[in-house]
Every structure is written in C-alpha cells, then in structure tokens.
Amino acid sequence: MTEKFTLRDKAAVRWTALVLLAFAMFCSYIFMDILSPIKDLMQSTRGWDSTAFGTMQGSETFLNVFIFFLIFAGIILDKMGVRFTALLSGAVMLVGATINWYAVTETFMGSGLETWFNNNLNYIPGFDELGISPFYKGMPASAKFAAVGFMIFGCGVEMAGITVSRGIVKWFKGREMALAMGSEMALARLGVATCMIFSPVFAKLGGDIDVSRSVAFGVILLMIALIMFIVYFFLDKKLDTQTGEAEEKDDPFQVKDLGKILSSSGFWLVALLCVLYYSAIFPFQKYAVNMLQCNLSFTAVDPNSFWASNSTTIIQYLIMLVVAGTAFASNFTKKSFQYLLLSISIIGLVIFCYMGYMRQSAETIFAVFPLLAVGITPILGKYVDTKGKAASMLMIGSILLIVCHLTFAFILPMFQGNQIGGVLLAYVTILVLGASFSLVPASLWPSVPKLVDQKVIGSAYALIFWIQNIGLWLFPLLIGKILDKTNPQVVSDLKQGIITAEEAAISYDYTAPLIMLACLGVAALILGIVLKRVDKKKGLGLELPNIKS
DSSP, X not given: OOOOOOGGGSHHXXXXXXXXXXXXXHHHHHHHTTTGGGHHHHHHHHOXXXXXXXXXXXGGGHHHHHSOHHHHHHHHHHHHHHHHHHHHHHHHHHHHHHHHHHHTSTTTTTSHXXXXXXXXSSOOTTHHHHTOOSXXXXXXXXXXXXXXXXXXXXXXXHHHHHHHHHHHXXXXXXXXXXXXXXXXXXXXXXXXXHHHHHHHHHHTGGGXXXXXXXXXXXXXXXXXXXXXXXXXXXXXXXXXXXXOOOSSOSSOOOTTHHHHHHTOHHHHHHHHHHHHHHHTTHHHHHHHHHHHHHHSOOOOOOTTSGGGSHHHHHHHHHHHHHHHHHHHHGGGSOHHHHHHHHHHHHHHHHHHHHHHHHTTOHHHHHTTTTHHHHHHHHHHHHHHHXXXXXXXXXXXXXXXXXXXXXXXXXXXXXXXXXXXXXXXXXXXHHHHHHHHHTHHHHHTGGGHHHHSOGGXXXXXXXXXXXXXXXXXXXXXXXXXXXXXXXXXXXXXXXHHTSSOHHHHHTOXXXXXXXXXXXXXXXXXXXXXXXXXXXXXXXXXXXXXXXXXX
C-alpha cells in the first residue's frame, strides 16, 4: 500500500505555510521592540527613566511567568491544536498592543485613567514582598498602563511562538526542519531591523515628536499578523482533511505527561541554555540603541539634507531587503548564480552600513543586527539537518556571545570621539552578535522533538518558553535598575535640573549591565559543554542529523 501524498509533501505548499507563520512572527517581533530605539524619547516626553523603561519592558513576560499562562498555552495547544491556538494568540497580541498604544498617546495624558493609575497599583500584596511586582510607587502612569497592555501582548506573542514551533514540526518533521525553523526565525528577526529603522521615523514624523505613532505602526502590523494566521488556518485545515488527523487528539493531554518532560535531563539542559542565551540577547536589544547613543559620538545631520529625509529611510530599508533576500536566496541556487547573489548582498550591506553612518543614527546602526544571520541561518539549519552537531553549535554561539558583550563593555567606549572607528567596530560586533543568535533556532529548537514524546511537544515548547520568560522578565528590569544604580551622578544631576532629560538619556555608562550579559554567555558555554557530554553518554541524538538517510 503506497503512502498517501499530502500537501506537506509539496515543497511549495509547506514553505508557503512557513511564510505565513514567519510573517506573523515578523510583525510580532516589530511590536516587541517598538519602543527600544526611542528609549531616549520615552524619557524626555513621558518621564520614563531607565528603571521605569526596564520595568515596563520586563512586564511583557510577567503573566507568562508568574500566572503560568505559558503552561496553560501549551496545554491549549496540545488539546486544541495549532489552528485554534494561532488565531487565539493573534487576537490576544492585538488586544494587548492596542492598550499599550493608548497608554502612550496624548489622549491618555491628563485623563481620569491616568489619575487612577497614578493613585493605584503602587503596592501589590505578595508580589512587592517578593520583589517581583510589575509596578512600583512613583512609576509613571503611562508606563503602568503600557505595562498592562504589554503583559497581555506578551501572553499572545509567547503563545504564538510555541504555536509556530509546533506548526513547523507538523509540516516539516522528517524533512528540512532545522532549515525551516532557522528560516522562520531569520525572517522574523528582520522585524528587529524594521523596528529600528521605522520606529524613530514615525515618532519624529513632520518634526513633531509623538511616540504613540510608532506604537500605532506596530498595532497595524499585528492586524496583518492576525490575517496571516487566518490564512494559515484554512491551509492547515486542508492538510488535516487529507491526512485524516484531528486537531483535538484522541489521547488528550494529561497533567501527568509533564512528568515525562521534566524527568529528561536533556530537556532541562536545553531549557536552561535557552533562558541564558535569550536573556543575553532580547533584553540587550531593548537597550542596544541607547547603549550606542551613550558610547558613540554622533554629529547632528542638517534637517534639510538628503540624509535626514524620510526618502533615505525608505531607500535604506529597501537596500536592507535586497541584502537579506539575496543572502537568503544564495543558499538555494547553483554555485554560478550563488556567487552573483552573494556579491549583490555584500555590496548592498556595505551601502546599508554607509547610509547608517551618514545618517548619524544609533537606530540605523543597530538595524544591521539580523542581516548576517539571515544569510547564514539557512546554512546552519541545512548543516544540522544533514550533518548534526547541534550541541557543538550552541557552544560556538555562547563563545561569540561572550566576545561581543565584552567588546561593547570595554573596547567600544575607547572609540568614543572616533566616529569612523567606533561605528565600524559597532557594525562588526553587532553583525557577529546577530550571527551567534542564529545558531539557536537552527540547533536548539529542532532538538526538542528528539527529547520528548510527539504527543507533548506543544507542552515541552511551552515549558521551555516559560523558563525562558523568567529571564526575559528579569533581565530588562535588572539592566534598568543597574543603569540607575551605577550612574548615580546622571540620576542626581537630572533630579537637580543640572542636565535635561535628553542629556541624561545619552549619558549612561553601560559597562556593568554588559558584563552581566557576558556572564550569561559564560554560563551558557558551561551548560553547552555539559549538554554535549550528556548527549554522548545517553545517546539523545543531538549531534545526529535531523534527516535520516
């Protein structure tokens, strides 16, 4: 009896499913960091100091961690299936983002709602005693309300993350799964560059600063993300019609199944590696632009010049898409054409970096972060699919992580005042950091199906994301507090009116937070070594290829 031919056996269809999921995550990644490149404007226009900014950014994962929403999300995914959970996550993201947008609008300022938030949520019984409250006395009302919206958005985006991972396993298991997961994350991470380039543009549009315009841009994109999930819903349903699979399982999820996951030492090592790795990257992204503003010397560009125009922004973004597209496509073409695409990509990257330098903008410099990753992630994913070595790749990624954060901490400040040298060093370090990050989706996420039973993959991803979310809640908060604690002169001068909020926002010394992030890389490297030894001893198969010959 021949095996039935289904939609997932058609490369074009399964990659279409991937594009739908990846584009939805692309939109969510934009919103996740929509305020990151305008941290200085949040301080000068809304009174958010580093502690308020870090507390608000960390709130994204609060409900996931402390109300265990991600665990429930995993159970929902295992019981209700990919389609239902995808639509639910898209709707939840949109609701939270809309609240977040309203919190930073001019309409909110001076409203009765602002008064209520000023007078309430200054003490949360239990959470305050444990030091984990998402609010604190004196926190700006707009930051409090924005935190509420960001919590809801965070529930949706993390639910979407585990759903997309599960969806990729569904469509690509036994095929090019590492390549698919790496490609999905590469496209999604272009959202970081998109956010860095366009968020400041919308905030400063027409010379009138309004940070809510940037957030509104993100909200519109989340509407598009929901549409992508709706289209995926029908495609996935057609697949299940062909295969006869049911979204609700005949053998439904049971709480005791969590024991199967938690009893795996390999699972715990992968989960801890994940939290260390992601905690050294995502929280850093939220402060990276401000870190560059504090460590590089920028010269104001003539507002009437070509480099200050919005047309330049669009041109630079189009060049970025060319760089990403040609670098990615070069992995799937014949060698003669591959060299042409790589040449175009490299030339485009040089032009992109030159434009970032000429614009004298920290946001456009950090926008280069995902570009090298887009080109090499398919290579890494293909290598893991055909050759294996996933645990080894995680170790290499950890080493690169350490080197990059220490470079930002100690070497970059030495170039302050040297415009060309400082920007060049920043570009190279940011590119390498982005490349190191690409090792995670290509090697870590495809390893999870090797560690747990097929039935509980959704719950396994949920547990990993929950553990990861602990770091994503804690470290933005820690970075903000450490910045204020290690820069007492800046904080004092701002309170006394010696310097303005605009001057304070670009006067921080980031050495201490960066050392902390480098230490996370050291811990990840140690765990990577342990994971490789455990894999060799227990035969988990992490070093083996995904595609069986």
